[in-house]
Amino acid sequence: MGKTLLDLRPVYVVGIGLHRYQKVSKASYAELGLTAVREALGDAAISWSSVESAFVGNALLGMAPGRAMLKHLGATGITLSQVENASASGSTAVRHACLDVATGISDVSLAMGVDKPGSVPFSMSWTGSERLSSISPLLSFALLTNDYMNRYSASPEQIAQVAVKNHGNAANNPYAQFQKARTLDEVLENPVAGSLTRLQCCPFGEGAAAVLIASDEGIEKLGIDASRSVQMIGSVSRTERIYAPQESVIVELTRETAAQAFDEAGVGPADLDVVEVHDAFSVEELLYTEALGLCAEGEGVRYLGEGRSQIGGDCAVSASGGLIAMGHPFGPTGVGQVAEVTRQLRGEAGARQHAGARLGLAHMVGIGQVCLVHILRVRD
Amino acid sequence: MRESSFEHGGVPGTPDCERFLERAGKDMSERVAKRPTLFIVPAAPSRETVLLGTRCSGGHVSFPPQQMGCEVCGAHGEDIETIELAASGTLTTYAMAHRQQRPGSDSPLVVGSIVLDAGPAVEVVLDVDDTEGLSSGLRVVGHLVPVGEDESGRPIVDCFFAAARPSEARG
Numbered sequence: 001m002g003k004t005l006l007d008l009r010p011v012y013v014v015g016i017g018l019h020r021y022q023k024v025s026k027a028s029y030a031e032l033g034l035t036a037v038r039e040a041l042g043d044a045a046i047s048w049s050s051v052e053s054a055f056v057g058n059a060l061l062g063m064a065p066g067r068a069m070l071k072h073l074g075a076t077g078i079t080l081s082q083v084e085n086a087s088a089s090g091s092t093a094v095r096h097a098c099l100d101v102a103t104g105i106s107d108v109s110l111a112m113g114v115d116k117p118g119s120v121p122f123s124m125s126w127t128g129s130e131r132l133s134s135i136s137p138l139l140s141f142a143l144l145t146n147d148y149m150n151r152y153s154a155s156p157e158q159i160a161q162v163a164v165k166n167h168g169n170a171a172n173n174p175y176a177q178f179q180k181a182r183t184l185d186e187v188l189e190n191p192v193a194g195s196l197t198r199l200q201c202c203p204f205g206e207g208a209a210a211v212l213i214a215s216d217e218g219i220e221k222l223g224i225d226a227s228r229s230v231q232m233i234g235s236v237s238r239t240e241r242i243y244a245p246q247e248s249v250i251v252e253l254t255r256e257t258a259a260q261a262f263d264e265a266g267v268g269p270a271d272l273d274v275v276e277v278h279d280a281f282s283v284e285e286l287l288y289t290e291a292l293g294l295c296a297e298g299e300g301v302r303y304l305g306e307g308r309s310q311i312g313g314d315c316a317v318s319a320s321g322g323l324i325a326m327g328h329p330f331g332p333t334g335v336g337q338v339a340e341v342t343r344q345l346r347g348e349a350g351a352r353q354h355a356g357a358r359l360g361l362a363h364m365v366g367i368g369q370v371c372l373v374h375i376l377r378v379r380d
Numbered sequence: 381m382r383e384s385s386f387e388h389g390g391v392p393g394t395p396d397c398e399r400f401l402e403r404a405g406k407d408m409s410e411r412v413a414k415r416p417t418l419f420i421v422p423a424a425p426s427r428e429t430v431l432l433g434t435r436c437s438g439g440h441v442s443f444p445p446q447q448m449g450c451e452v453c454g455a456h457g458e459d460i461e462t463i464e465l466a467a468s469g470t471l472t473t474y475a476m477a478h479r480q481q482r483p484g485s486d487s488p489l490v491v492g493s494i495v496l497d498a499g500p501a502v503e504v505v506l507d508v509d510d511t512e513g514l515s516s517g518l519r520v521v522g523h524l525v526p527v528g529e530d531e532s533g534r535p536i537v538d539c540f541f542a543a544a545r546p547s548e549a550r551g
Contacts, residue, residue: 191477
């Protein structure tokens with residue numbers, strides 16, 4: 001085991017920006033991405049020429065979209081890396097930007113995600129291994145939902161309450177793809193697979209998100225308002241191991257990744273005020289609140305039902321609306337989570353502010369076999 | 381679980397395997413496997429369906445079969461072999477797709493997650509019309525079901541799972 005993030009020099013999120021997540025439009029990915037980056041630069045009140053490196057996360061755009069986009073901010077000679085890690089592409093970009101600054105290579109780095117659904121091939125189909133059936137992620141999560149109900153005697157209505165909460169949160173998020181509160185009856189309409197309904201599944205869409213990471217030296221040198229900076233104290237990326245066949249890979253992987261992140265950051269789940277999880281399907285939020293240790297295994301429904309994961313509860317889970325309602329445009333998603341946690345820790349989340357938030361966590365899963373957890377806290 | 385009747389190295393895509401599949405695939409009705417790297421069309425329709433898997437020298441069994449390397453220990457080459465797996469297991473969960481039909485059928489698509497008797501977990505299509513009668517713990521076996529015809533008019537069969545008959549419900 002080498003060093004952890006806290007063993008290196010401190011790093012901070014100093015700027016955040018997004019392009020609203022939305023249905024696929026005629027806008028180019030470059031327009032989406034530039035909107036987010038310019039907003040982040042404005043938020044940090046720094047110029048593009050101050051940014052020394054950029055990590056661009058996307059999964060759906062094919063080869064090298066970053067340069068063709070970022071050159072429109074000015075050809076500064078910036079170090080540029082493309083990052084692809086499926087749904088966790090953006091989270092992985094954040095991790096690399098943090099490491100770039102923490103190790104002292106750069107004082108200011110950009111992590112961003114941008115995507116539009118396209119026709120990029122799914123390389124797992126090229127490994128030469130055939131599958132017994134072409135079961136989509138939707139059906140896999142329908143199976144997981146039924147398994148959860150069976151294991152813990154949960155009802156479809158109880159699980160659907162995840163979507164009720166998150167659509168309600170997204171109604172106060174101007175960057176969310178869906179911005180309309182929904183009743184339980186509305187959420188239960190339009191079944192798609194098992195007990196999953198349309199509003200319990202994340203939408204397809206496009207968007208962009210950007211965060212600027214800086215060191216103390218960068219903050220001082222550029223005159224950035226340090227009081228609005230948020231420290232990144234944990235960044236862990238893991239892949240799956242072999243688990244018992246009846247156990248969910250994403251749950252066990254999340255449990256391991258979060259445990260390592262808590263250990264490295266020196267905090268525990270009870271300390272968390274805000275959490276963004278990979279809730280692409282409603283049952284995932286329940287599973288992850290348990291795997292993160294916010295509640296005991298099998299207690300996710302009760303934790304939700306008692307309002308403990310609502311804004312104003314013990315820990316606001318998916319205050320942004322989560323993947324279900326804010327959206328999941330792949331590359332931007334993990335970056336957008338870090339932007340939301342930063343906004344909450346700054347106390348700038350407006351109508352969806354979780355009062356007194358001081359410690360937050362962002363969790364993403366990619367292709368069901370990659371997991372990233374970031375932990376952020378208000379500056380000392 | 382039975383040893384494969386072809387020599388070590390008889391992995392899908394290799395000459396050994398092709399010869400093995402050629403023998404196994406020439407059944408009375410000349411059925412053609414939709415996924416020949418994953419299951420064998422037995423010579424007699426009454427024979428049990430057989431899946432193909434992989435076992436490493438450390439004893440880890442995996443499905444689908446592959447020779448790229450064991451996902452537990454990384455064994456490859458001569459330390460990994462193709463074996464036959466019984467197409468039988470236990471249903472852990474299931475779900476109906478409300479907007480999709482089962483391939484080759486007018487029936488709704490019902491999928492399940494099963495743990496094969498040989499160990500691996502796999503998501504499968506269930507050969508049922510609805511979820512009535514399904515439950516966690518149900519014994520299931522794989523059947524070869526016609527899903528179309530090839531250019532020569534031979535039936536193409538795929539492997540779907542259904543509740544085991546009493547005579548099949550061991551395990």
